[in-house]
Amino acid sequence: MSDPLPRPDRVLDVLGYYCPIPVIRTDRMLKSMPAGQVLELLSDDRGVLADIPDWCAGHQHEYLGHRQEGRRYHLFIRKR
Amino acid sequence: MGPARPLLAIGLISGGLDSSLAAALLKDLGVQVHGLNFSTGFCKTDHRRAINDPREAPERLRNPALRSGVLVGFPVEVVDVATAYLEMVKAPRFGYGANVNPCIDCRIFMLRRAKAVMEERHADLVFTGEVLGQRPMSQHKRALRVIEEQAGLGGRLLRPLSARFLPPTIPEREGWLDRQRLLDVQGRSRKRQMELAERLGLKQYPQPSGGCCYLADPNFARRFRDLVAGAVGGRVTTEETTLLKVGRHFRLAPGLKLVAGRNEGENRFLQRFAPGNWTFVAFDAASSLAVGLGEPDTAQKRLMASIVARYSRHRECPEVEIVARRDGNRQTIRVPPAGDDLLARFRL
Numbered sequence: 001m002s003d004p005l006p007r008p009d010r011v012l013d014v015l016g017y018y019c020p021i022p023v024i025r026t027d028r029m030l031k032s033m034p035a036g037q038v039l040e041l042l043s044d045d046r047g048v049l050a051d052i053p054d055w056c057a058g059h060q061h062e063y064l065g066h067r068q069e070g071r072r073y074h075l076f077i078r079k080r
Numbered sequence: 081m082g083p084a085r086p087l088l089a090i091g092l093i094s095g096g097l098d099s100s101l102a103a104a105l106l107k108d109l110g111v112q113v114h115g116l117n118f119s120t121g122f123c124k125t126d127h128r129r130a131i132n133d134p135r136e137a138p139e140r141l142r143n144p145a146l147r148s149g150v151l152v153g154f155p156v157e158v159v160d161v162a163t164a165y166l167e168m169v170k171a172p173r174f175g176y177g178a179n180v181n182p183c184i185d186c187r188i189f190m191l192r193r194a195k196a197v198m199e200e201r202h203a204d205l206v207f208t209g210e211v212l213g214q215r216p217m218s219q220h221k222r223a224l225r226v227i228e229e230q231a232g233l234g235g236r237l238l239r240p241l242s243a244r245f246l247p248p249t250i251p252e253r254e255g256w257l258d259r260q261r262l263l264d265v266q267g268r269s270r271k272r273q274m275e276l277a278e279r280l281g282l283k284q285y286p287q288p289s290g291g292c293c294y295l296a297d298p299n300f301a302r303r304f305r306d307l308v309a310g311a312v313g314g315r316v317t318t319e320e321t322t323l324l325k326v327g328r329h330f331r332l333a334p335g336l337k338l339v340a341g342r343n344e345g346e347n348r349f350l351q352r353f354a355p356g357n358w359t360f361v362a363f364d365a366a367s368s369l370a371v372g373l374g375e376p377d378t379a380q381k382r383l384m385a386s387i388v389a390r391y392s393r394h395r396e397c398p399e400v401e402i403v404a405r406r407d408g409n410r411q412t413i414r415v416p417p418a419g420d421d422l423l424a425r426f427r428l
Binding site for chain 2: 018019020021023024027044045046047048049050051054055057058059060071
């Protein structure tokens with residue numbers, strides 16, 4: 001089965017960091033990217049699975065979903 | 081005459097019922113809302129995230145302020161203020177509440193930050209979900225006035241839920257906001273808020289907050305005071321205060337402390353503090369992992385080992401073998417498990 005998640009334009013690694021760092025760094029990274037590009041966030045903070053979709057909804061970015069590898073989460077966001 | 085655009089309000093959003101309602105009320109009046117959520121380093125949810133139990137549902141770990149933004153429909157900016165906030169907590173001008181909760185200074189701290197954002201974004205006002213008379217230290221009339229003055233927000237700080245009990249703000253005086261549509265809620269009952277939530281269609285609001293701040297927790301307060309009292313030159317780091325939230329703490333001597341994990345998640349978390357420090361675990365038995373902070377001598381290492389033995393599966397045995405490690409060093413220590421009196425003597 002093919003992976004429906006897109007290839008990212010940028011990858012942000014926040015392994016080992018937990019709230020609020022993943023959200024703050026995601027915000028900062030997306031501000032530096034042009035609209036339409038996709039960011040992959042790599043995190044081991046389980047709370048990001050709730051926070052990043054919420055944050056995207058509030059900031060009008062498109063949350064594309066996540067992929068889990070063990071205790072690592074890959075989340076995909078398209079900048080609007 | 082009002083501004084030639086919708087009013088823009090900067091809100092302090094905890095994600096609890098009151099701040100969510102204040103935002104919803106303003107939105108209902110046509111105000112554009114931008115939320116700020118300050119991460120102080122003392123939030124209990126953040127701690128659960130640091131422990132990072134893979135069995136914990138993500139929904140239980142979520143930042144309630146971000147959820148509030150989704151439910152009410154406004155962006156929430158998360159701001160890390162932990163380092164500066166810690167400096168304030170160490171020496172609050174207006175003192176502490178029952179524990180080490182500097183409620184008045186906390187509000188002033190956050191409102192000053194919010195004022196800076198208001199100016200940067202050319203917003204018209206700052207708002208909070210404060211309710212007159214709800215909290216004994218920071219939400220009586222005089223405290224609300226002091227907080228507004230100290231934050232430098234004279235006339236630009238709106239508390240929509242209790243606005244009609246308070247002097248009119250500039251947006252009200254100028255007629256940009258209809259004071260009659262703001263509220264007159266006061267006291268500790270949440271009945272009015274529940275009704276308002278229903279009226280504004282805020283049906284899945286986050287649970288009312290409160291009890292989510294470590295600074296109001298008596299156990300944490302005891303450890304915090306101990307940390308500050310022993311700090312060289314008054315220097316305390318956010319890393320040190322993070323550690324206060326985890327495990328059982330034992331003050332063995334000035335400059336010497338043992339922190340023992342209470343479960344697998346805490347043991348895992350404590351591993352972060354292993355480099356440069358002695359760690360202790362029971363040999364060949366499920367046990368707490370403990371980190372010794374400081375430079376223990378031989379007798380003190382035995383004392384630390386005996387505490388760890390007490391929290392091992394072999395606590396009923398006359399002696400337990402404990403493995404102590406620091407960087408490349410490894411020692412085995414055989415000790416009887418610590419008794420209740422010993423634990424009580426050193427426990428923070």
